[in-house]
Amino acid sequence: MTQSQTSSPAAATPPALPGAGSGGDKPIIIRTLGLCKRYGMGEAVTHALRSVDATIFRGEFISVLGPSGSGKSTFFNMIGALDSPSEGRVLIDEVDVAQLSASELAFLRCQKIGYIFQSYNLIRYMTALENVTVPMTFAGVKPEEARRRGMGLLKLVGLENRWSHRPIEMSGGQQQRVAIARAMCNEPKILLADEPTGNLDLKTGQEILNIMQRINQERGVTIVCATHDHRLLNICDRIMWVRDGRIERVEARHNLKITIGRIGGEE
Amino acid sequence: MKPIIVQDQVRLGVGRCVGLSLSGMSYRMFRSMITVSILALAVAFLSHVLCYSLLEQSTRLRAYEELTEYRLVGQWVTRLRSADTPAQVQEALAASDLGRVAEYRRWSGASAEAFEGARETAERLDALYAYLNNLPLTVRGVVLGDLDARQILQGAQNPGAYETLMSKLGDLNLRMPVEDAGALRSLVQESQPAMWAMIESIRQGHARAIEEVRRAGGGLDPVELLATSPPQLGRAIEQAGFAIGDEAESTLRSLKSHAQRLVDVQQLKPLLETSSVRAAMARRLSINPREVDLTRTINWLRNESRAKSLADELVKQDPRTELSATRLLALAESERKQDRLESIQGTTEPRARQGLLDLPNWTRWLVLVSFLVCAIGVINAMMMSVTERFTEIATMKCLGALDGFLLLMFFFEAAIQGLLGGLVGVVLGVGLAVLRGWITLGTLVFPSMPWSDVLTGGALSVAAGLLLGAVASIGPAWTAARLAPMEAMRVD
Numbered sequence: 073m074t075q076s077q078t079s080s081p082a083a084a085t086p087p088a089l090p091g092a093g094s095g096g097d098k099p100i101i102i103r104t105l106g107l108c109k110r111y112g113m114g115e116a117v118t119h120a121l122r123s124v125d126a127t128i129f130r131g132e133f134i135s136v137l138g139p140s141g142s143g144k145s146t147f148f149n150m151i152g153a154l155d156s157p158s159e160g161r162v163l164i165d166e167v168d169v170a171q172l173s174a175s176e177l178a179f180l181r182c183q184k185i186g187y188i189f190q191s192y193n194l195i196r197y198m199t200a201l202e203n204v205t206v207p208m209t210f211a212g213v214k215p216e217e218a219r220r221r222g223m224g225l226l227k228l229v230g231l232e233n234r235w236s237h238r239p240i241e242m243s244g245g246q247q248q249r250v251a252i253a254r255a256m257c258n259e260p261k262i263l264l265a266d267e268p269t270g271n272l273d274l275k276t277g278q279e280i281l282n283i284m285q286r287i288n289q290e291r292g293v294t295i296v297c298a299t300h301d302h303r304l305l306n307i308c309d310r311i312m313w314v315r316d317g318r319i320e321r322v323e324a325r326h327n328l329k330i331t332i333g334r335i336g337g338e339e
Numbered sequence: 340m341k342p343i344i345v346q347d348q349v350r351l352g353v354g355r356c357v358g359l360s361l362s363g364m365s366y367r368m369f370r371s372m373i374t375v376s377i378l379a380l381a382v383a384f385l386s387h388v389l390c391y392s393l394l395e396q397s398t399r400l401r402a403y404e405e406l407t408e409y410r411l412v413g414q415w416v417t418r419l420r421s422a423d424t425p426a427q428v429q430e431a432l433a434a435s436d437l438g439r440v441a442e443y444r445r446w447s448g449a450s451a452e453a454f455e456g457a458r459e460t461a462e463r464l465d466a467l468y469a470y471l472n473n474l475p476l477t478v479r480g481v482v483l484g485d486l487d488a489r490q491i492l493q494g495a496q497n498p499g500a501y502e503t504l505m506s507k508l509g510d511l512n513l514r515m516p517v518e519d520a521g522a523l524r525s526l527v528q529e530s531q532p533a534m535w536a537m538i539e540s541i542r543q544g545h546a547r548a549i550e551e552v553r554r555a556g557g558g559l560d561p562v563e564l565l566a567t568s569p570p571q572l573g574r575a576i577e578q579a580g581f582a583i584g585d586e587a588e589s590t591l592r593s594l595k596s597h598a599q600r601l602v603d604v605q606q607l608k609p610l611l612e613t614s615s616v617r618a619a620m621a622r623r624l625s626i627n628p629r630e631v632d633l634t635r636t637i638n639w640l641r642n643e644s645r646a647k648s649l650a651d652e653l654v655k656q657d658p659r660t661e662l663s664a665t666r667l668l669a670l671a672e673s674e675r676k677q678d679r680l681e682s683i684q685g686t687t688e689p690r691a692r693q694g695l696l697d698l699p700n701w702t703r704w705l706v707l708v709s710f711l712v713c714a715i716g717v718i719n720a721m722m723m724s725v726t727e728r729f730t731e732i733a734t735m736k737c738l739g740a741l742d743g744f745l746l747l748m749f750f751f752e753a754a755i756q757g758l759l760g761g762l763v764g765v766v767l768g769v770g771l772a773v774l775r776g777w778i779t780l781g782t783l784v785f786p787s788m789p790w791s792d793v794l795t796g797g798a799l800s801v802a803a804g805l806l807l808g809a810v811a812s813i814g815p816a817w818t819a820a821r822l823a824p825m826e827a828m829r830v831d
């Protein structure tokens with residue numbers, strides 16, 4: 073496993089983890105240690121995450137399952153370095169994100185991680201194409217090149233005819249696909265997808281899943297995906313169940329292959 | 340497989356930033372326009388108040404200056420009629436009024452040394468008057484009683500009165516602004532009587548000079564004398580010892596025309612009292628004959644045909660009258676001008692020094708209050724337009740924007756809006772100030788326009804709007820940009 077350049081004290085040899093799932097000796101890309109997140113304070117405090125120790129391996133496709141309000145989105149924000157934990161640490165490639173400077177964080181968010189937000193978070197005043205090119209702009213890609221790549225990505229998600237539409241002029245599913253295209257534009261190493269198919273019909277959803285599977289297998293992008301979509305369970309490597317801000321169970325898919333129908337019934 | 344190398348984010352040029360700002364602003368055109376309008380209104384208000392008060396002040400000053408001519412003839416008539424009062428003479432001596440002092444020196448007939456001594460005494464006594472008159476009200480009552488400082492000190496020439504005054508001051512623990520008791524005593528009891536004697540001889544000299552001028556003018560009353568202004572008048576006045584100034588000729592010319600005006604008024608008044616002229620005027624003005632008076636007549640006398648018809652009436656009443664149509668018209672115009680100038684100047688004398696930071700007190704308050712209104716309006720508009728966009732800031736941060744980039748974007752937007760609003764506002768505000776000045780003060784505002792002050796005032800208003808806009812938009816943007824992206828997303 074290659075260590076990153078930064079030699080912060082926090083990054084130095086974190087303790088070995090209890091084997092969550094069957095990672096074998098695959099390199100770890102994201103690790104959380106005792107991660108807690110509380111919202112609000114005093115009486116109204118919500119424990120969204122209660123001491124989560126998770127391990128995500130490089131190049132794997134992991135699904136996160138859990139009922140609504142179980143803390144999936146909160147977990148995504150934490151491992152994507154978008155929010156600060158109340159307690160605990162997040163290590164990406166064995167570097168504690170709390171040790172990164174603002175500029176390094178921006179680099180990480182821009183070029184190494186792609187986010188598909190549950191609520192899309194598109195910028196209202198920009199067209200679909202402009203929304204897709206924003207991260208490329210921040211990464212310093214030339215405008216023409218960014219436009220070319222943006223059009224390619226829109227085509228990939230089936231929106232090449234809608235490139236000039238603004239978010240309010242698009243359906244929820246179309247917005248979701250713009251968000252997916254945006255997440256992939258800087259060819260991130262990690263893709264964090266919060267219910268990426270939640271608003272899509274069966275066929276479009278399947279297309280998006282195919283795209284995700286392809287970039288996972290061809291480019292080795294690590295994908296963490298929260299979902300209620302059972303088709304996803306057929307293509308992921310591992311499944312993580314979350315309940316009440318805790319990790320309930322982590323299983324490799326091949327261990328579950330036989331019982332997959334039952335899991336579907338459980339949900 | 341390559342690891343995730345942690346490195347610094349790319350820094351983007353200002354151009355990208357400006358581009359993003361502009362596209363954002365064009366999308367939110369309506370909001371931007373509202374923000375700009377609020378800014379423009381605030382700046383317009385501020386610059387209007389500032390500029391109008393400057394304009395009013397300088398116009399009043401201008402009116403005061405133009406009225407000097409009108410006042411001058413009155414002063415000369417008084418001085419050619421009777422000698423200055425002792426108090427006037429003393430005041431002029433104490434104030435070192437150059438023209439007067441030269442006249443007095445000539446009229447006193449005293450040696451330069453004696454005259455200078457009297458002048459110095461007048462100055463020193465004046466300081467004592469100021470001291471006594473500025474005592475707190477109750478203390479002043481005890482020391483002065485019903486008299487004023489001049490009378491008390493004049494009385495103190497009598498040793499008894501002097502001791503009483505000193506003991507009163509001693510009881511109250513007061514000290515006159517003089518080196519010591521000896522100096523005070525010699526000033527009050529020795530120099531003072533000498534000064535009053537000198538003033539008396541000055542007044543006698545003044546009376547002799549008046550008599551000389553009267554003889555030279557063939558015994559005419561000063562008003563008529565100035566109005567006829569015979570060729571030797573200037574010489575006679577100067578020879579009698581009056582100081583007429585460097586531009587004697589133009590002064591005499593102006594005195595002549597204004598004296599003429601006084602003479603004409605004196606002639607017109609009794610004629611207007613006669614029943615036939617009254618009746619004729621009443622018909623023309625279509626009012627009751629008893630209401631016919633000088634003011635109404637002057638106001639009506641606005642063109643040649645009217646002047647001609649009045650002149651005809653006057654000739655019918657008094658064939659020897661010199662009031663021709665042209666003279667009547669000139670008189671009416673001159674009188675109206677005086678009225679206008681007086682109404683602009685106001686009841687109080689305008690203060691001489693003017694400028695941005697030297698506004699009257701109430702104006703300063705007005706400016707302060709309007710500045711606060713401006714500030715609150717701008718801050719509110721700007722903060723609204725930024726807090727509305729916290730999700731946008733958060734999203735951009737999620738996508739890898741640097742804090743500095745976001746700040747620059749908002750700063751640029753605030754700057755454009757501030758500049759636009761400021762310029763529109765200042766044009767509006769100054770324009771309205773000039774218009775309002777024109778309407779309320781007349782055309783006199785144009786020659787007396789304090790351009791540099793007005794421009795500075797306008798620039799200050801724009802700068803205030805710009806600064807406030809920048810601070811009000813950068814403040815919240817900075818707060819949002821420093822938070823973790825999702826924290827910013829939650830702020831609302």
Ligand SMILES: Nc1ncnc2c1ncn2[C@@H]1O[C@H](COP(=O)(O)OP(=O)(O)OP(=O)(O)O)[C@@H](O)[C@H]1O
Binds near residue numbers: 829
């Ligand atoms: N900004 C917030 N302030 C307070 N509480 C919050 C906030 N965001 C989330 N929570 C709470 O934290 C808990 C976890 O929320 P989270 O959004 O992570 O759930 P989730 O698993 O993503 O649910 P869903 O499947 O509905 O998206 C919930 O109980 C929620 O009420």
Ligand SMILES: [Mg+2]
Binds near residue numbers: 144145146190266
């Ligand atoms: Mg969620």
